[in-house]
Amino acid sequence: MIQVEDMIKKRVDMIPQKDFEILLKRTHMPKLHWEASIDKIPDLPYKLTVLKYLGSIKERMVEGQGLLLHGPYSSGKSAIAAICLKTALLLQFPKIGLWIKAKALPDYIINKTRFDDAFTMYSRAKSVPLLVIDEIQLRKNLGYTENMAEDLIRERIDKQLATIITTNHSLSTIRDEYPALYEILQEGVLPLKIEGCNFRQEKRINSEEW
Ligand SMILES: Nc1ncnc2c1ncn2[C@@H]1O[C@H](COP(=O)(O)OP(=O)(O)O)[C@@H](O)[C@H]1O
């Protein structure tokens, strides 16, 4: 799996930092995640699955296979989604991906927020080869936002487009309480539990040492 990391590092070196930042900006990935790196993922079993996914990301995208990164708050889910999107950019840049926060979806749809002259954010979200939907939160009675996210995921899975989703819900909660969504997800995303490290707590301890 070292090869995956080497391959990514080589690609990073090939693209001038400034150019890569322009690509990252275009994906709408929050700046906070631009620095997310494989090295910082702790050596827990899920890391191997992440590396496998990264190593075959081109094929995954052709087949429309995404990830459902689930687990507790601050475990590094969004960072892993960012690493996947960055890797896809490096391999097939430039028009590969988009990042949206699940809770921004209603605003994008209602206000027809533009991505650029040709696309709205929503039309881009429906058609881009790799989409990250960050922080899907579900409530018992699916509200507006959740339905929109569900519709978007369904449409993308139908079109065989890869979607990476992050959520604090456990897989069993999704399975038991949102069976329709669970069914859809099974067709196009690999569930992966991200647990065992609390990044924000670690940051806090570090700052206390100062
Ligand atoms: N692989 C990583 N590389 C760099 N920083 C990371 C990584 N994983 C987590 N972090 C840091 O920890 C913070 C919390 O991780 P995040 O991915 O946002 O957690 P989650 O999405 O599970 O709540 C991030 O803002 C980032 O600063």
Ligand SMILES: [Mg+2]
């Ligand atoms: Mg997150």
